[in-house]
Amino acid sequence: MNLARVLHSIDRSFAEYVDDLTALVRAPSISTGAHDPQAAAAGIQQAAALLVAQLERGGLQARQIQLGPERNPLVLAELPAPDPARPTVLYYGHYDVQGVDNPLSAWSYDPFSGECRDGYVLGRGASDDKGQLLTHVVAWSAFLAAGGQPPVNPVFLLEGEEECGSAAVRQFLAAGELRRYAPFLAVVVSDSSMFGPDQPSLTIGLRGIVFTELAITGPRQDLHSGLAGGIVPNPNNLLVRALASLIDERGRVRLPGFYDEILPVRQTERGAYAALAVDEEAFRRDLGAPCLQREPGCTLLEQRWVRPTLDIHFLEGGSPRTVIPATCRAALSCRLVPAQNPEVILAALQRQLQQHLPPGYHMTFDQIHTCRPYYLAPDHPLVAPAMQALRTGFGVEPVVSREGGSIPIVLDLAAATQAPVLLLGFGQVTDNWHGPNERFAVRDFHRGIRTAAALVEQLAQYPPQRPAPASSSSERRRRAGSSG
Amino acid sequence: MNLARVLHSIDRSFAEYVDDLTALVRAPSISTGAHDPQAAAAGIQQAAALLVAQLERGGLQARQIQLGPERNPLVLAELPAPDPARPTVLYYGHYDVQGVDNPLSAWSYDPFSGECRDGYVLGRGASDDKGQLLTHVVAWSAFLAAGGQPPVNPVFLLEGEEECGSAAVRQFLAAGELRRYAPFLAVVVSDSSMFGPDQPSLTIGLRGIVFTELAITGPRQDLHSGLAGGIVPNPNNLLVRALASLIDERGRVRLPGFYDEILPVRQTERGAYAALAVDEEAFRRDLGAPCLQREPGCTLLEQRWVRPTLDIHFLEGGSPRTVIPATCRAALSCRLVPAQNPEVILAALQRQLQQHLPPGYHMTFDQIHTCRPYYLAPDHPLVAPAMQALRTGFGVEPVVSREGGSIPIVLDLAAATQAPVLLLGFGQVTDNWHGPNERFAVRDFHRGIRTAAALVEQLAQYPPQRPAPASSSSERRRRAGSSG
Numbered sequence: 001m002n003l004a005r006v007l008h009s010i011d012r013s014f015a016e017y018v019d020d021l022t023a024l025v026r027a028p029s030i031s032t033g034a035h036d037p038q039a040a041a042a043g044i045q046q047a048a049a050l051l052v053a054q055l056e057r058g059g060l061q062a063r064q065i066q067l068g069p070e071r072n073p074l075v076l077a078e079l080p081a082p083d084p085a086r087p088t089v090l091y092y093g094h095y096d097v098q099g100v101d102n103p104l105s106a107w108s109y110d111p112f113s114g115e116c117r118d119g120y121v122l123g124r125g126a127s128d129d130k131g132q133l134l135t136h137v138v139a140w141s142a143f144l145a146a147g148g149q150p151p152v153n154p155v156f157l158l159e160g161e162e163e164c165g166s167a168a169v170r171q172f173l174a175a176g177e178l179r180r181y182a183p184f185l186a187v188v189v190s191d192s193s194m195f196g197p198d199q200p201s202l203t204i205g206l207r208g209i210v211f212t213e214l215a216i217t218g219p220r221q222d223l224h225s226g227l228a229g230g231i232v233p234n235p236n237n238l239l240v241r242a243l244a245s246l247i248d249e250r251g252r253v254r255l256p257g258f259y260d261e262i263l264p265v266r267q268t269e270r271g272a273y274a275a276l277a278v279d280e281e282a283f284r285r286d287l288g289a290p291c292l293q294r295e296p297g298c299t300l301l302e303q304r305w306v307r308p309t310l311d312i313h314f315l316e317g318g319s320p321r322t323v324i325p326a327t328c329r330a331a332l333s334c335r336l337v338p339a340q341n342p343e344v345i346l347a348a349l350q351r352q353l354q355q356h357l358p359p360g361y362h363m364t365f366d367q368i369h370t371c372r373p374y375y376l377a378p379d380h381p382l383v384a385p386a387m388q389a390l391r392t393g394f395g396v397e398p399v400v401s402r403e404g405g406s407i408p409i410v411l412d413l414a415a416a417t418q419a420p421v422l423l424l425g426f427g428q429v430t431d432n433w434h435g436p437n438e439r440f441a442v443r444d445f446h447r448g449i450r451t452a453a454a455l456v457e458q459l460a461q462y463p464p465q466r467p468a469p470a471s472s473s474s475e476r477r478r479r480a481g482s483s484g
Numbered sequence: 485m486n487l488a489r490v491l492h493s494i495d496r497s498f499a500e501y502v503d504d505l506t507a508l509v510r511a512p513s514i515s516t517g518a519h520d521p522q523a524a525a526a527g528i529q530q531a532a533a534l535l536v537a538q539l540e541r542g543g544l545q546a547r548q549i550q551l552g553p554e555r556n557p558l559v560l561a562e563l564p565a566p567d568p569a570r571p572t573v574l575y576y577g578h579y580d581v582q583g584v585d586n587p588l589s590a591w592s593y594d595p596f597s598g599e600c601r602d603g604y605v606l607g608r609g610a611s612d613d614k615g616q617l618l619t620h621v622v623a624w625s626a627f628l629a630a631g632g633q634p635p636v637n638p639v640f641l642l643e644g645e646e647e648c649g650s651a652a653v654r655q656f657l658a659a660g661e662l663r664r665y666a667p668f669l670a671v672v673v674s675d676s677s678m679f680g681p682d683q684p685s686l687t688i689g690l691r692g693i694v695f696t697e698l699a700i701t702g703p704r705q706d707l708h709s710g711l712a713g714g715i716v717p718n719p720n721n722l723l724v725r726a727l728a729s730l731i732d733e734r735g736r737v738r739l740p741g742f743y744d745e746i747l748p749v750r751q752t753e754r755g756a757y758a759a760l761a762v763d764e765e766a767f768r769r770d771l772g773a774p775c776l777q778r779e780p781g782c783t784l785l786e787q788r789w790v791r792p793t794l795d796i797h798f799l800e801g802g803s804p805r806t807v808i809p810a811t812c813r814a815a816l817s818c819r820l821v822p823a824q825n826p827e828v829i830l831a832a833l834q835r836q837l838q839q840h841l842p843p844g845y846h847m848t849f850d851q852i853h854t855c856r857p858y859y860l861a862p863d864h865p866l867v868a869p870a871m872q873a874l875r876t877g878f879g880v881e882p883v884v885s886r887e888g889g890s891i892p893i894v895l896d897l898a899a900a901t902q903a904p905v906l907l908l909g910f911g912q913v914t915d916n917w918h919g920p921n922e923r924f925a926v927r928d929f930h931r932g933i934r935t936a937a938a939l940v941e942q943l944a945q946y947p948p949q950r951p952a953p954a955s956s957s958s959e960r961r962r963r964a965g966s967s968g
């Protein structure tokens with residue numbers, strides 16, 4: 001393979017790739033928080049069909065997998081004739097997007113027009129995750145078009161439910177559907193942010209999460225606070241007391257044992273993070289935050305990457321007149337770091353919140369999801385080739401970093417493949433994920449594609465071919481037989 | 485005057501009075517929380533016009549007073565030829581009602597159909613306050629129709645903004661418009677509840693109130709909690725901490741000095757309240773509350789009547805996904821008892837809430853209204869005649885009671901008239917004021933009218949005529965001159 005030729009072809013055809021991305025952004029593939037569920041369902045179908053077409057055009061065999069009427073389709077793609085002697089690299093991404101009513105009036109452009117203006121592809125999903133997943137699709141297209149001999153067998157697994165719990169892909173993994181592609185060299189996921197506008201990074205850590213909605217039900221109906229105030233426990237008051245019991249005045253989480261399982265961060269890693277230049281004022285301004293906070297002894301980066309959180313996302317109860325509401329609701333999450341256990345913390349949360357209820361009042365929990373934190377040691381043998389790919393793609397020295405967010409499926413993919421996950425984020429923290437005015441820099445899209453192509457070459461060199469373990473090789477034989 | 489004849493005529497014509505009330509309920513005179521402001525504005529006009537017609541039909545001179553385009557009309561009525569030698573009794577009531585979206589689907593009947601079924605007039609405003617204010621209109625109609633010589637000069641002042649701050653009537657009072665009717669013997673207000681279904685009562689105390697909405701503004705827009713969690717202070721977290729700082733785990737209010745100004749309740753009054761039979765379990769069931777609470781050493785009645793509260797009526801912030809919201813809101817109130825000062829408590833509330841904000845975060849307060857508590861000593865000379873009227877109207881022994889609610893205008897009326905306010909509540913605590921399924925018992929409407937008629941007779945006997953003070957009598961002469 002001649003990487004220079006592949007990169008040259010990428011540069012030459014880049015305008016087409018931007019068109020591919022804008023076409024994908026125009027599909028309103030909302031999987032959560034859609035005001036028009038029918039339009040969102042059609043958007044899901046449209047995005048999945050587009051991806052299949054783009055993958056096929058790139059020389060891969062692609063198909064939709066529909067795992068039941070309630071599920072959004074998975075898109076699965078592989079080489080027409082994979083070499084059973086080579087390991088698999090699994091590429092994961094998601095084509096579904098968050099809703100846009102946050103509020104819609106706060107958007108300064110149509111979230112689904114797929115406009116490309118002033119160096120940005122504008123719209124919901126441009127960065128999270130359509131633009132990022134497309135870098136690898138495009139890189140493999142360019143690699144195959146250049147007549148390169150695949151050093152690994154790429155398998156694309158693209159889902160439409162990342163923003164709402166990844167049910168289909170979890171079902172797919174739980175059914176063991178990936179086993180026939182074993183052994184896996186790596187999983188590649190581009191669904192995160194690089195360290196800075198011109199600072200590419202390999203993300204070696206993700207925070208985990210425990211998320212829950214909760215509701216308190218009290219009186220049968222709203223009551224007049226003149227008649228009932230003081231004698232009927234007020235669900236809003238109870239909710240506020242219960243939630244406030246979870247955090248202290250400095251923002252620390254007040255749950256028994258919450259901080260006990262946190263692993264100390266290696267001194268070398270802390271040193272690497274300390275060396276990263278952070279213009280805190282610019283960062284604050286870009287976020288639009290009035291101020292930033294951190295725990296004593298923490299840098300801003302450490303606070304975001306290696307410290308846990310508790311955020312109340314949602315509050316809803318009563319009405320702005322003198323009522324005692326019948327019910328009220330909230331949603332909250334904790335971001336978790338190695339080695340906090342989300343199940344243990346969920347149980348502690350529920351136990352502590354419920355302590356605030358008087359007799360006959362009920363608290364229910366709903367929409368629970370949990371995810372462990374992810375961590376790849378910086379001395380893992382695949383870190384160096386991934387860094388080299390970034391170096392080639394961006395033309396600058398990359399760094400290792402972590403990410404404050406969670407990608408629940410990463411943990412499932414790691415478990416299903418028994419392989420390390422390379423998190424190559426091409427987004428920016430200012431891309432406005434989940435909020436109004438999401439966007440993706442055309443330049444980042446370009447450099448991401450180049451990085452993805454360079455990664456293919458790196459994987460050709462590393463590691464030296466190794467024989468598949470016995471159980472996996474028998475799996476592989478079955479697959480070769482059925483497809484041959 | 486022959487009371488028996490008046491009562492007989494009331495009984496005979498009662499069906500017509502029910503028709504008057506159902507006609508009034510059918511006017512959707514919402515002054516706050518209307519989903520269809522145009523229909524509500526039309527309902528206000530319709531209710532005011534109906535009242536003028538009903539007052540005129542009863543032999544009084546009535547008119548609407550429009551104090552500006554934003555204001556709902558006042559309805560003012562008096563005798564065609566008042567006797568300047570007699571004192572005035574001011575009757576106050578309100579024809580506006582609360583909204584019905586609480587939610588509308590929770591109503592089991594149309595809130596504005598004015599249906600009369602199973603012994604109840606059904607609908608928003610039936611009890612609060614259309615049915616109650618009408619008792620006095622009807623009683624004076626019956627009194628005048630019977631050819632009685634008025635022992636006092638009745639003046640009706642009925643407003644259309646009680647549920648949203650009473651702006652017009654406050655403006656009317658501030659302009660000194662009531663002065664020409666001085667001196668006042670009493671103010672009569674029926675806008676509260678009687679002690680129990682068959683237990684009429686004179687309300688000698690009302691809780692005051694301090695109400696405010698508040699909003700916290702933080703980041704410019706909603707942020708992804710993975711990117712910003714832990715480093716950007718979360719407005720929802722701040723709100724919850726700030727609000728929770730106002731109440732302890734037993735529900736007591738944690739504001740400096742909050743309990744310091746509370747006057748002890750006289751032992752005789754506590755004894756009277758302790759003697760009142762309260763079926764707590766039935767009361768709880770009627771309210772639809774899972775349980776009831778009280779402070780140590782308090783009876784349930786004392787908790788509701790002579791103890792202050794803090795209720796969070798409204799919470800709103802973010803959305804049920806992993807965001808840090810840009811802003812969040814709440815509404816809360818304290819019910820106050822003698823001699824707590826709402827202005828002092830408002831300032832303490834604001835000060836304490838604002839302490840929870842980090843730099844650059846703002847908290848704004850809106851929709852503030854305050855009202856002092858009201859108290860009429862049980863040995864005041866007008867208490868006995870009011871009790872006698874209740875005795876006659878209901879045929880059972882009445883009691884003195886207090887009310888947990890607030891009627892802000894009562895304090896203004898007391899100040900403007902320099903007269904005691906007689907609070908004769910004919911509603912029931914189970915009439916569902918402000919919530920879905922408001923209703924007014926036909927029987928209570930009937931007994932209320934009889935009480936109102938008996939009160940006219942009582943006022944004829946008490947107190948002995950007294951000369952008007954100098955300033956007031958010159959006012960009175962001017963009025964006589966201009967109207968004559």
